[in-house]
Amino acid sequence: xxxxxxxxxxxxxxxxxxxxxxxxxxxxxxxxxxxxxxxxxxxxxxxxxxxxxxxxxxxxxxxxxxxxxxxxxxxxxxxxxxxxxxxxxxxxxxxxxxxxxxxxxxxxxxxxxxxxxxxxxxxxxxxxxxxxxxxxxxxxxxxxxxxxxxxxxxxxxxxxxxxxxxxxxxxxxxxxxxxxxxxxxxxxxxxxxxxxxxxxxxxxxxxxxxxxxxxxxxxxxxxxxxxxxxxxxxxxxxxxxxxxxxxxxxxxxxxxxxxxxxxxxxxxxxxxxxxxxxxxxxxxxxxxxxxxxxxxxxxxxxxxxxxxxxxxxxxxxxxxxxxxxxxxxxxxxxxxxxxxxxxxxxxxxxxxxxxxxxxxxxxxxxxxxxxxxxxxxxxxxxxxxxxxx
Amino acid sequence: xxxxxxxxxxxxxxxxxxxxxxxxxxxxxxxxxxxxxxxxxxxxxxxxxxxxxxxxxxxxxxxxxxxxxxxxxxxxxxxxxxxxxxxxxxxxxxxxxxxxxxxxxxxxxxxxxxxxxxxxxxxxxxxxxxxxxxxxxxxxxxxxxxxxxxxxxxxxxxxxxxxxxxxxxxxxxxxxxxxxxxxxxxxxxxxxxxxxxxxxxxxxxxxxxxxxxxxxxxxxxxxxxxxxxxxxxxxxxxxxxxxxxxxxxxxxxxxxxxxxxxxxxxxxxxxxxxxxxxxxxxxxxxxxxxxxxxxxxxxxxxxxxxxxxxxxxxxxxxxxxxxxxxxxxxxxxxxxxxxxxxxxxxxxxxxxxxxxxxxxxxxxxxxxxxxxxxxxxxxxxxxxxxxxxxxxxxxxxxxxxxxxxxxxxxxxxxxxxxxxxxxxxxxxxxxxx
Numbered sequence: 001x002x003x004x005x006x007x008x009x010x011x012x013x014x015x016x017x018x019x020x021x022x023x024x025x026x027x028x029x030x031x032x033x034x035x036x037x038x039x040x041x042x043x044x045x046x047x048x049x050x051x052x053x054x055x056x057x058x059x060x061x062x063x064x065x066x067x068x069x070x071x072x073x074x075x076x077x078x079x080x081x082x083x084x085x086x087x088x089x090x091x092x093x094x095x096x097x098x099x100x101x102x103x104x105x106x107x108x109x110x111x112x113x114x115x116x117x118x119x120x121x122x123x124x125x126x127x128x129x130x131x132x133x134x135x136x137x138x139x140x141x142x143x144x145x146x147x148x149x150x151x152x153x154x155x156x157x158x159x160x161x162x163x164x165x166x167x168x169x170x171x172x173x174x175x176x177x178x179x180x181x182x183x184x185x186x187x188x189x190x191x192x193x194x195x196x197x198x199x200x201x202x203x204x205x206x207x208x209x210x211x212x213x214x215x216x217x218x219x220x221x222x223x224x225x226x227x228x229x230x231x232x233x234x235x236x237x238x239x240x241x242x243x244x245x246x247x248x249x250x251x252x253x254x255x256x257x258x259x260x261x262x263x264x265x266x267x268x269x270x271x272x273x274x275x276x277x278x279x280x281x282x283x284x285x286x287x288x289x290x291x292x293x294x295x296x297x298x299x300x301x302x303x304x305x306x307x308x309x310x311x312x313x314x315x316x317x318x319x320x321x322x323x324x325x326x327x328x329x330x331x332x333x334x335x336x337x338x339x340x341x342x343x344x345x346x347x348x349x350x351x352x353x354x355x356x357x358x359x360x361x362x363x364x365x366x367x368x369x370x371x372x373x374x375x376x377x378x379x380x381x382x383x384x385x386x387x388x389x
Numbered sequence: 390x391x392x393x394x395x396x397x398x399x400x401x402x403x404x405x406x407x408x409x410x411x412x413x414x415x416x417x418x419x420x421x422x423x424x425x426x427x428x429x430x431x432x433x434x435x436x437x438x439x440x441x442x443x444x445x446x447x448x449x450x451x452x453x454x455x456x457x458x459x460x461x462x463x464x465x466x467x468x469x470x471x472x473x474x475x476x477x478x479x480x481x482x483x484x485x486x487x488x489x490x491x492x493x494x495x496x497x498x499x500x501x502x503x504x505x506x507x508x509x510x511x512x513x514x515x516x517x518x519x520x521x522x523x524x525x526x527x528x529x530x531x532x533x534x535x536x537x538x539x540x541x542x543x544x545x546x547x548x549x550x551x552x553x554x555x556x557x558x559x560x561x562x563x564x565x566x567x568x569x570x571x572x573x574x575x576x577x578x579x580x581x582x583x584x585x586x587x588x589x590x591x592x593x594x595x596x597x598x599x600x601x602x603x604x605x606x607x608x609x610x611x612x613x614x615x616x617x618x619x620x621x622x623x624x625x626x627x628x629x630x631x632x633x634x635x636x637x638x639x640x641x642x643x644x645x646x647x648x649x650x651x652x653x654x655x656x657x658x659x660x661x662x663x664x665x666x667x668x669x670x671x672x673x674x675x676x677x678x679x680x681x682x683x684x685x686x687x688x689x690x691x692x693x694x695x696x697x698x699x700x701x702x703x704x705x706x707x708x709x710x711x712x713x714x715x716x717x718x719x720x721x722x723x724x725x726x727x728x729x730x731x732x733x734x735x736x737x738x739x740x741x742x743x744x745x746x747x748x749x750x751x752x753x754x755x756x757x758x759x760x761x762x763x764x765x766x767x768x769x770x771x772x773x774x775x776x777x778x779x780x781x782x783x784x785x786x787x788x789x790x791x792x793x794x795x796x797x798x799x800x801x802x803x804x805x806x807x808x809x810x811x812x813x814x815x816x817x818x819x820x821x822x
Contacts, residue, residue, distance in 0.1 A: 080768035082755040083785055084479070089764070113515045117764035120733040123543040124772040131542045137512045138536035143563035150556045151538070309518045309534055311525075335477075340760060343477040344484070344519045348526060350475055 004040065006033040007215045010223060015230040022207040022223070025214065027256060029070050033214045034101050037063045043163055046101060048092060048108040048118055049251040050305055051276040052133065053152055053294050055179050055284075058217060059171040060159035065101060066213025067092045068253050068274065069367050072100075080121055086338040087367045088252035089114055093121060104162050106130040107155070110137070111251065111307035112341050129158065139299050139310035148295035156291065172290035180283040182217045185224035190278070192231055194269050194326045198238045199231050202246075202263035202271075203256060210253075212277050242383050244361075245323050246271035247349065248334030248342055250305040254365045261376045262332065265383045270326035272305060279303050306345035315345055316352030323358060330386055331360040332379075336367070359386055400654060403613075403642040407621040410638060414628040419500040421447040427506030430524065433623075434700045435511030435535055435725045438630030439592050439708075439717060440569070443584040444576045449502050450627055451520070455486035459672035459789045461498040468790060481516045482758040482789025484523070491527055507575045508532040509568065513539070513700075513725045514761045531575060533568050537561060539726035543734040547726035549719070562718035569714075586710045588631035589717065593707040598639030599626060600705030605646045606690050607746050609663075610655025612646045615689040616666050617679045618656065626699045661686025662810055665742050667693050667735065667769070668754035669762050671799075673791040681800055682752075685807040690746045693735055697728040697762070732762050736772050743779055750810055751781040756788050780813060782806040 005011070010021040025033065034044060045057040046067045054064035069088035077093040095101040105128055108118040122130035134151060136144040160167040189208060192200050200208075208227060212220045244266040248254075253273065262268060280297045287293075304310070304318040323331060333349050335342035346362065353360045361382045363375060421428055429446035431437065433453075441448055458464040464486055471485035472478060474492075495502040508524055510517040512534060521532045538557045540546050547554060569580050602622065606612055613619065622642065629635025649655070664682065666689045671678040682689070696703045701724025709716040731738060742748060753770050755763035770781050784802050786794040 080771065081765075082763060082767045082783070084755075084757040085760065085764060110512060110515055113759070113761035114764045116515070117733055117760070119541070120543060120735075120765045121768045123734070124736065124768055129542060132540075134536075134538040134541070136536050137518055138534045138564060141536070141564055141567060143560050143567075144536070147536075147538070147556065147560040150553065154541075154553060306519070307515070309522070311532075315522075338479050340480050340516060341519055343480050344523075346477075347475040348522075 004036070005219055006036045007211070007219055007223070010226075015227070015234065018223070018227055018230070019204050019207070022211055023203070023256075026207045026210050029072050029100065031095070031101050031214065034063065034065055038102065043104040044101065045105045045107065045159065046096065046103040048106075048115055049088070049276060050109070050111050050307055051135065051279040051298070052107060052109070053155065053298070054217070055172060055175040055290075055294060056152060056155050056167065057159050058178065059167045059175040060156075060163040061165050062104070062159060062163050063216060064213075065103070066274070066277070067095065067101075067106075068210075068213065068251075070095055071255060071367055072098075073368075080125070084338055085114055086252050086336050088336065089118060091367065092118070093125070096122065096126065104128050105158065107133050109133050109135055112339070114340075115251075129162070131158070135308075136299065137309045139308065140312060145292070145295050145299055148298060149289075149291045152291045152294055169290055173286040176284045176290055176293065177286045178217050178221065180285070181221050182212065182224070183278070183280060183283065185221060185228065186212070186278050188228055189224065190270065192228070196238075197243065197267035197269050198236050199234045201260070202266075202268035203260040205268075206256070206259050206273055209274055209277060213274070240387070241265065241267045242330055242386050243267045243269045243326065243328045244330045244332050245269065245319070245326055245328045246273065246332045246334065247319055247322075248332075248336070248346075248365075249273040250275045250307065251342070252336035252339060252365075252367055254334060255367055255369050255372075258365055258369065258372055258375070261372045262379065265376070265380050266330075266332075269328050270322050272303075275303055275305050306341040316348045319349055320352060320356055320358075329359070330382075331358060333360050333362045335364050337364050399645050399648050402645050403638075404618060404621050406638060406641065407625050410629060410634060411621075411624050415499050418447055418449060418502045422495055422501040422503040426503060427530075428503040430505040430508040430521075432510050432514065432517050433627050433698050434513035434517075434728045435537060435721055436627060436630060436700060437509055437535070437568075437721065438627070438632070439588040440565070440572070440585060440631075441509065442588045442631040443581060444572050444578055446506065446572075446576065447503060448628065449505070451487040451490070452483050453624065453627065454490060454497050454502060455483035456672050456788065457499055458486050458490075458497065460675050462673065463498050464673060464789045465791055478790075479757075481520075482787065484516060484520050486789060487520065488523060491524070504528060505530050507572065509535065511535045511537045511721075511725055513537060513729055516761065531571055533571055535561070535564050535568065535721070537722060537725040539729040540734060544737070546730055548723055558715070558718050558722055561722045562715055565714055565718050565721075582713060585713050585717070589708040589710055589713055591633050591636040592631050593710075594636035595626065595630065595639050596702050596705050596707060598636070598643045599699060599702045601643050602639065602646060603691065603695060603703055605643070605650060608650045609747065610653070610657065610660040611663060611688050611690040612649045612654070612656060614656045614679060614683070615692040615695055616670055617676070619689070619692060619695050620670060620675075623695065623698045626702055630702070655688075657683060657686060657688050659686055660688055662749045662807070663688065663690045663747055664750050664752055665689065665691045665739065665746065665748045666752050666754065667739065667766060669694060669756055669759055669788045671754065671756075671786050671794060672788050673794045674796055677796065678799070681803045685803075687750075687807065689752075690748065691742050693731040693738075693762075696731040699728075700724050701727040703727070733765060736769055736776065739769075739773055740776055743777055748779065750806065751779060753781060753783045755783070755785050757785070757790060757793050758788050780806070780809055
């Protein structure tokens with residue numbers, strides 16, 4: 001980890017000051033933490049949504065940067081893509097083409113038919129390795145774990161070569177320890193959302209989570225360790241708001257302002273925002289073969305999303321579980337425009353929620369949306385229907 | 390421009406026989422549906438026809454069914470039906486046409502297809518997986534996702550000797566063994582390795598011939614149109630994989646094309662421009678789409694479609710029948726990876742096609758329905774143009790949805806492209822670079 005913190009702005013401030021600094025960092029499309037990392041000689045792995053074993057990059061001494069698009073205009077990237085595509089592909093490429101985020105390695109995943117193409121698109125535009133990490137889509141095959149361990153080993157070799165540093169088991173275990181701590185802190189943040197949502201607004205929780213993809217995880221741990229007690233001690237009181245689960249933020253992220261708008265009329269008690277950062281549900285553990293432990297955790301101790309096939313995780317059943325686990329009264333079913341897996345899953349979600357007699361609000365979004373008035377009015381109407389019927 | 394008239398029995402046989410076999414295949418599916426026998430739902434990339442044939446499962450290709458609704462100009466009815474129950478206008482048209490087909494009890498313009506006893510799919514297209522999840526919910530039948538790790542990076546194809554190849558092959562082989570167990574349970578039939586060997590032998594013959602068919606189109610004039618004739622060939626290639634009839638068809642097709650080559654018979658009477666097609670055809674106006682090019686003397690001598698829609702059969706990969714499961718794993722791995730390369734990492738391959746097939750222009754046809762084949766095409770075009778001094782055309786439409794197919798707009802763009810080609814040729818002849 002860098003001796004100098006990449007994100008010092010929150011230190012020494014009160015809760016509001018910390019949250020303000022976190023939101024400012026999140027909204028800064030110049031990605032100052034990445035710049036600072038590079039200025040100190042650090043190398044960066046850009047990994048596209050949804051899940052990437054960041055521990056491996058961390059153990060190599062590289063910064064794993066979560067590529068989740070940005071609210072920027074894809075001036076150069078537009079000419080690299082045709083029509084009918086989601087926005088996050090274009091803005092992720094724009095981050096690299098515009099040199100906002102220079103990389104040493106880009107990794108994408110076959111989460112959807114568009115995302116897999118990014119390896120080719122990036123590879124034709126940049127000289128550094130631009131790869132696909134094939135995470136298993138046959139999760140219940142007895143052969144999947146050994147295969148995935150091998151894939152992780154490949155990533156370990158690659159990161160080690162780029163970083164010029166051997167990624168030993170010991171370094172991997174140390175990284176897993178840091179990330180396990182981070183997972184525990186994120187679980188705590190989400191426990192606050194679920195149990196006492198008036199203590200943390202949806203957009204605040206989002207900003208606090210998203211920063212994990214922008215700074216070394218030790219720094220994120222420090223931030224959360226400082227913030228969580230302050231949130232618990234916050235003097236805000238519960239209001240008569242509908243408790244909702246937001247589903248549909250697994251890849252392209254809704255605009256920050258949209259999340260803020262939702263939070264004005266609802267308590268978002270659980271969600272799948274940036275689910276890849278919270279994909280592993282339990283500690284991986286620092287004993288034994290670290291790559292095997294990571295592979296096992298990915299396959300057997302993980303969350304769900306429309307882009308992973310696992311017959312043990314029927315998505316609509318998992319959504320209902322999320323709703324019940326958070327004691328939610330309704331669901332906001334969102335999908336990014338042109339997001340095929342998200343849009344396909346919406347149909348199954350709708351049918352399951354109908355069957356379970358749970359109210360839901362269906363919408364689409366795009367990261368570059370700038371007007372939320374209509375959506376806000378529709379959502380308020382939906383909420384009023386629930387509150388006053 | 391007129392097509393070449395049939396000069397004797399052999400010329401045109403491939404198209405006639407292909408249509409006959411297609412009808413035969415579909416009649417077989419209809420009979421299975423009527424008799425209440427369920428089929429194996431599979432896809433063109435990694436269909437495993439060799440294995441499913443050995444279990445006597447009628448093979449249903451929902452992709453081919455869906456494209457047939459478009460060719461027969463009925464797709465809009467199916468698409469509307471699926472959209473009415475919540476499927477977005479922005480997702481794969483093939484999926485939506487199939488959802489409507491299933492809701493209609495398997496009824497299609499060509500007849501009826503059986504319900505699935507099992508679905509076998511690969512991750513070569515992610516939509517396959519989402520699609521199969523729809524069937525799982527509809528029918529509660531087993532599905533098996535054969536996970537195929539393909540090329541990780543451009544310039545590093547998956548083949549014997551590549552780093553990690555053995556690991557990938559072991560993974561695929563292990564899954565095949567699991568699948569065989571599942572097929573035994575599903576069909577109640579014991580696995581017969583000799584029947585698999587026999588089917589793999591037919592697949593070997595088909596692969597050998599298919600590779601030769603594609604090579605033969607280097608001839609001038611070209612012997613078949615990769616888009617129109619090629620789609621017929623692809624139908625047989627998929628529907629009859631692992632079957633004697635399929636192997637024989639392609640042997641005879643090679644014979645026909647060799648004959649045409651020997652006699653200088655081209656697919657067009659007056660071939661002026663040799664083109665390569667990148668993407669998926671425009672099925673809602675399938676015949677007309679080809680005519681928009683052939684009217685200018687343009688013919689498609691090759692296409693990425695011939696590769697990915699044949700699941701890598703184009704490679705000519707031949708199985709080692711002494712070790713069928715391990716060899717099947719290698720063949721599926723190599724074939725599917727090549728199919729995926731033709732969609733994600735196609736620059737080098739197109740570069741070599743342009744040289745080997747004396748290509749005058751490249752037509753990129755990204756479509757709304759398919760992000761797998763379309764996402765990277767604009768970038769690929771930019772990269773190819775940097776590599777090669779060859780004109781290209783980028784036209785967007787769809788494989789299914791007539792709402793986004795504008796024939797007049799396509800025609801304008803295509804006409805202008807040919808004017809450019811013609812002008813370029815005149816300038817070259819005049820020594821103006």
